[in-house]
Structure formats: structure tokens, C-alpha cells
Amino acid sequence: xxxxxxxxxxxxxxxxxxxxxxxxxxxxxxxxxxxxxxxxxxxxxxxxxxxxxxxxxxxxxxxxxxxxxxxxxxxxxxxxxxxxxxxxxxxxxxxxxxxxxxxxxxxxxxxxxxxxxxxxxxxxxxxxxxxxxxxxxxxxxxxxxxxxxxxxxxxxxxxxxxxxxxxxxxxxxxxxxxxxxxxxxxxxxxxxxxxxxxxxxxxxxxxxxxxxxxxxxxxxxxxxxxxxxxxxxxxxxxxxxxxxxxxxxxxxxxxxxxxxxxxxxxxxxxxxxxxxxxxxxxxxxxxxxxxxxxxxxxxxxxxxxxxxxxxxxxxxxxxxxxxxxx
Amino acid sequence: xxxxxxxxxxxxxxxxxxxxxxxxxxxxxxxxxxxxxxxxxxxxxxxxxxxxxxxxxxxxxxxxxxxxxxxxxxxxxxxxxxxxxxxxxxxxxxxxxxxxxxxxxxxxxxxxxxxxxxxxxxxxxxxxxxxxxxxxxxxxxxxxxxxxxxxxxxxxxxxxxxxxxxxxxxxxxxxxxxxxxxxxxxxxxxxxxxxxxxxxxxxxxxxxxxxxxx
Ligand SMILES: Cc1cc2nc3c(=O)[nH]c(=O)nc-3n(C[C@H](O)[C@H](O)[C@H](O)COP(=O)(O)OP(=O)(O)OC[C@H]3O[C@@H](n4cnc5c(N)ncnc54)[C@H](O)[C@@H]3O)c2cc1C
Ligand code: FES
Ligand code: FES
Numbered sequence: 001x002x003x004x005x006x007x008x009x010x011x012x013x014x015x016x017x018x019x020x021x022x023x024x025x026x027x028x029x030x031x032x033x034x035x036x037x038x039x040x041x042x043x044x045x046x047x048x049x050x051x052x053x054x055x056x057x058x059x060x061x062x063x064x065x066x067x068x069x070x071x072x073x074x075x076x077x078x079x080x081x082x083x084x085x086x087x088x089x090x091x092x093x094x095x096x097x098x099x100x101x102x103x104x105x106x107x108x109x110x111x112x113x114x115x116x117x118x119x120x121x122x123x124x125x126x127x128x129x130x131x132x133x134x135x136x137x138x139x140x141x142x143x144x145x146x147x148x149x150x151x152x153x154x155x156x157x158x159x160x161x162x163x164x165x166x167x168x169x170x171x172x173x174x175x176x177x178x179x180x181x182x183x184x185x186x187x188x189x190x191x192x193x194x195x196x197x198x199x200x201x202x203x204x205x206x207x208x209x210x211x212x213x214x215x216x217x218x219x220x221x222x223x224x225x226x227x228x229x230x231x232x233x234x235x236x237x238x239x240x241x242x243x244x245x246x247x248x249x250x251x252x253x254x255x256x257x258x259x260x261x262x263x264x265x266x267x268x269x270x271x272x273x274x275x276x277x278x279x280x281x282x283x284x285x286x287x288x289x290x291x292x293x294x295x296x297x298x299x300x301x302x303x304x305x306x307x308x309x310x311x312x313x314x315x316x317x318x319x320x321x322x323x324x325x326x
Numbered sequence: 327x328x329x330x331x332x333x334x335x336x337x338x339x340x341x342x343x344x345x346x347x348x349x350x351x352x353x354x355x356x357x358x359x360x361x362x363x364x365x366x367x368x369x370x371x372x373x374x375x376x377x378x379x380x381x382x383x384x385x386x387x388x389x390x391x392x393x394x395x396x397x398x399x400x401x402x403x404x405x406x407x408x409x410x411x412x413x414x415x416x417x418x419x420x421x422x423x424x425x426x427x428x429x430x431x432x433x434x435x436x437x438x439x440x441x442x443x444x445x446x447x448x449x450x451x452x453x454x455x456x457x458x459x460x461x462x463x464x465x466x467x468x469x470x471x472x473x474x475x476x477x478x479x480x481x482x483x484x485x486x487x488x489x490x491x492x493x494x495x496x497x498x499x500x501x502x503x504x505x506x507x508x509x510x511x512x513x514x515x516x517x518x519x520x521x522x523x524x525x526x527x528x529x530x531x532x533x534x535x536x537x538x539x540x
Binding site: 001002003004006008027030031034035037038039048049051063074080097098099100101103104130149150188193234264266268269270 | 333384386403447496510512515517
């Protein structure tokens with residue numbers, strides 16, 4: 001690992017004053033950043049440790065739940081308020097990484113972990129995300145883990161987070177601090193698709209800091225499910241995952257929320273399927289139809305073509321679990 | 327229109343900034359000369375460029391407590407907790423398997439929480455209490471989990487074992503050892519090439535059921 005300078009500001013202003021400088025990176029839990037630094041994928045000159053900022057709180061507000069950017073993934077997953085009111089988030093977090101890693105990983109770091117694939121990690125291979133203009137090794141290469149939605153000829157990597165899939169489904173809002181004050185961004189607009197600029201994973205500017213996320217109150221607690229399909233039962237990234245949340249009254253779906261992981265450069269919301277489910281009776285048929293609708297525009301690239309079948313099956317299954325039919 | 331298609335309008339990026347690394351290095355070699363002059367250094371600190379001067383010193387002081395003993399060390403910011411434990415403190419019980427957070431061999435407790443020491447920068451441990459496998463036994467008396475691993479043959483080659491045991495103790499303390507299924511899930515961050523899993527689960531269940539304080 002290349003040498004770097006380490007600083008540890010104790011105020012938000014202190015962090016904002018330095019993060020804009022070239023070669024500077026924030027470190028929170030370090031589980032993604034240190035890994036990438038060890039592999040030489042990224043080599044900052046300066047690390048800004050933000051762990052001394054007071055951003056760990058998990059509190060209920062009149063509008064919903066506020067979670068500080070430095071709250072640990074394990075702390076959020078185990079939190080009583082989360083378990084009771086936002087079980088979808090708890091399930092997604094518990095499906096991610098390992099207990100040790102969740103004890104280090106923070107909410108902000110989880111959002112900011114790189115959208116990535118094996119070619120991004122392998123510095124001897126082409127990768128437009130790591131080295132813009134060098135080509136995409138995965139497009140016609142080893143792409144079993146890769147995107148079936150929203151990819152471009154430049155990049156078909158997927159965002160690996162489980163937590164973010166749940167937060168996208170729950171219409172969370174990201175709270176961002178910058179030099180000019182705070183701004184709020186809908187979670188679904190935080191991450192971006194690769195397009196012509198796969199080197200950019202999201203819309204956070206270099207001089208900005210994530211301070212927290214807010215999840216609005218909802219009626220999904222009784223009927224939520226996170227289903228993650230992977231090569232082994234635990235401690236593996238998703239092939240496909242689905243966050244399903246239903247608001248059911250007298251056997252009729254009032255509102256549905258669906259998001260998928262492992263299929264796109266960002267957490268992938270299934271807006272059309274959600275709309276189609278509204279007003280439908282709770283039934284396997286409704287779920288299968290919604291799952292088919294969700295697959296419009298999906299595209300396989302060879303090795304990952306199996307996801308075209310796995311994804312709708314996983315959507316239908318997650319909905320069954322959420323509705324209590326499984 | 328609600329959609330996922332927000333390709334446009336990139337506002338910023340993390341890695342683009344890395345391109346001007348060379349500029350920084352140029353700057354910091356200039357600063358070496360400055361830093362060697364104490365008087366200038368003091369003045370520079372007052373002028374808020376102190377952090378740049380710190381960059382040219384390779385090592386930084388680190389105080390932490392390891393297995394109950396306070397340690398005063400001098401470390402490179404890039405040294406992981408794992409490397410500091412093994413190479414500076416000669417605590418070689420903690421193992422390096424993958425060095426990338428994928429195997430759990432390096433599991434230690436930081437302020438009571440189990441973490442992967444291979445992805446933990448030592449410099450970030452200032453003021454923390456670290457417990458390694460060497461700190462688990464009570465002088466000559468093995469920890470109940472160590473006893474149970476021996477009794478149940480919870481290992482073959484033994485390489486993953488320190489990490490398994492640190493994780494197993496945390497698993498019970500966290501309240502995640504309620505059933506075989508739960509133990510398997512909450513021990514999934516520790517890989518064993520020798521496949522000693524069934525015996526590891528048995529060892530944990532015995533300690534859990536024995537009700538001893540772990
Ligand atoms: C072996 C392994 C398996 C994993 N498996 C899974 C999995 O199954 N599911 C899953 O979801 N994840 C998985 N992960 C990823 C893990 O969840 C992330 O690495 C973790 O969430 C990152 O959080 P962190 O706090 O450690 O981030 P760091 O590594 O500290 O930072 C990551 C990035 O975020 C930036 N950053 C951090 N905080 C902020 C902030 N507040 N504002 C602005 N920028 C910030 C940093 O600059 C850096 O670029 C796995 C990781 C490993 C190593
Ligand atoms: S050595 Fe740390 S997880 Fe493998
Ligand atoms: S005992 Fe050999 S790796 Fe676990």
C-alpha cells in the first residue's frame with residue numbers, strides 16, 4: 001500500500017475544509033477503501049478519518065427514522081426501532097457481508113462502496129471504471145455477476161450493497177453536507193447508471209459529506225421481505241436480491257415497493273411492477289405478472305443470462321414471503 | 327416520470343481526484359526541506375499547514391490497549407492492526423489468511439466488538455482496547471471456548487482457529503448462538519479450509535448451553 005497522510009478532524013467543518021483537495025479520501029469503516037488501497041486500485045495521498053464526528057445516532061423523528069452516516073451496519077441491523085418499523089432494512093443488512101465486517105462498515109461507507117467487478121479489482125485488466133478509456137473487460141468477458149439492467153457498452157458492473165436495495169425501496173432520503181450547507185437527495189437519485197462515465201458511481205460531489213439518511217414512516221412493516229440469492233448461503237455477494245414491501249388491506253395490495261440488487265450499476269427500483277401491483281389482490285398470479293413486467297428492458301451479456309430467469313423468480317418469491325404466502 | 331435512468335449530470339467523483347497525486351507529491355518533497363527546520367515548522371503550524379508537514383514524517387504515535395496492557399507505538403498510517411499485532415507486538419496468534427476481509431482468520435475484538443484486523447488501520451485504533459486470542463485465557467486457565475474447541479476437535483490444521491474462537495466468543499456475547507442455524511449464520515465470516523464446521527458449531531453450542539460467562 002502506498003504511504004499516505006492521515007488526519008482525524010473532530011468537526012464537520014474540519015472535514016469539509018479538506019476533502020475537496022485532490023488525492024484526498026474520507027475513511028469510515030475502511031472495509032471497502034482499505035481493500036481497494038491494498039490492491040492498488042486507489043492510492044490516496046491523504047486519508048480523512050471521519051470517525052470522530054457525532055454521526056452515529058439512530059433516532060425516530062415525527063417523519064420517520066434518522067440514521068447517522070457513521071452508524072455501524074450491525075448497530076442499525078440490531079436496533080429495536082429498525083426491527084419493529086423497518087424490518088426490510090434489518091433483513092437486508094443482516095444479509096450483507098459478515099458479522100465482523102458489519103461491525104466495521106458504516107451506513108455512509110456502505111452507500112459509497114464502489115460499484116465494482118473483478119476487472120475493476122484486477123489492475124492488469126482493462127476497466128473503464130478504474131481507468132477511463134481502457135475498455136470494459138466484462139462486456140464480452142467473465143460476466144456472470146454482472147448487470148442485466150441499465151448497463152452501457154462502457155460498464156456492466158453492479159452495485160454490491162444489500163442495505164442500499166432496502167433503502168431504495170423505502171424511499172429513503174440522503175442528507176448531504178457541503179460548503180454551502182445541507183442538501184437532500186432521494187435515495188433512488190443518489191447512485192447513477194454508467195452511461196459514458198462509469199468512473200462515477202453516484203452524485204456526491206468531491207467536496208461533500210454524507211451525514212445521514214432518513215426513512216419516511218410507512219405501512220410496510222408487517223409485510224416486508226428481503227430475499228438474497230447467492231452462490232453460498234451466507235457471506236457472499238448477491239447474484240440477485242429483491243427487497244419487497246407491501247401495504248395490504250383486506251387482501252388487496254394498497255401500495256407495493258420493489259427494488260433489486262445484483263442487477264444494475266445502482267439499486268434498481270421496479271416502478272412499473274409496483275404500479276401494476278397497486279389495487280391487485282394478494283395472489284401468486286399478481287406476483288408473477290408483476291415479476292414479468294419488471295423484466296422489460298433486461299439484457300443478458302452471456303454468462304449472466306441466467307439472471308433473466310432467476311430475477312423474475314426471485315421477485316415472485318420475495319413477494320410471496322412478504323405477503324405471508326410462502 | 328419515475329425511472330432508474332439518471333445517467334446524466336455527474337456532480338462529482340471520488341477517484342477523479344487521484345489524478346493530481348503527482349502535484350501533491352511534488353509539494354510534499356518541497357515541504358521536506360521546510361520540515362527539517364524546527365523554527366519554520368513551528369511557524370508553518372501556526373499558518374495551518376501543519377498537516378502538510380506531518381505528511382513527510384512517515385510514522386505516527388499510537389496509544390492503544392492490547393490484552394489489558396497499554397501500548398505506546400510508532401506506526402506508519404498504512405499499517406493494519408493485524409500487521410502491528412503480529413510484527414510490532416509479536417502477537418502472532420492472530421492469523422493472516424486472505425488479508426482482504428474474506429476469511430476471518432484475523433478476527434480480534436476492538437472495544438468488545440469482533441472485527442477483521444486486516445482491514446483495520448492501526449492508526450485508527452488510538453485509545454481503543456484490543457483483545458486477541460492471546461488475551462482470552464486467564465493466565466494458565468484456558469477460556470471455556472478454547473477448552474470446548476479442544477474437546478470437540480474444532481480444528482484440523484488450526485490456522486483459522488484463533489479467528490474462529492474470537493468470533494465464537496463474540497457470537498455468544500452478542501446473543502447470536504440461539505440455535506445451530508443462528509450459529510452457522512453468525513459464524514459465516516470465518517472460513518475453515520479443513521471443514522471443521524460441525525465440530526466448531528458443537529463447541530459453541532456446548533459453551534452456550536453450559537451457561538458460563540464468556
Ligand atoms: C469480503 C467482503 C464481503 C462483503 N459482502 C458484502 C455483501 O454481501 N453485501 C453488502 O452490502 N456489502 C458487502 N461488503 C461491502 C461492505 O458492506 C462495504 O465495504 C462497507 O459497507 C463499506 O463501509 P465502510 O464504512 O467500511 O466504508 P469505507 O471503506 O470507509 O469507505 C468506502 C467509501 O465511502 C466513502 N465514505 C465513507 N463514509 C462517507 C461519508 N459519510 N460521506 C462521504 N463519503 C464517505 C469513502 O471515502 C470511501 O470511498 C463486503 C465487503 C467485503 C470486504
Ligand atoms: S485475513 Fe482478515 S479476513 Fe482474511
Ligand atoms: S482448521 Fe484448518 S482452516 Fe480451519
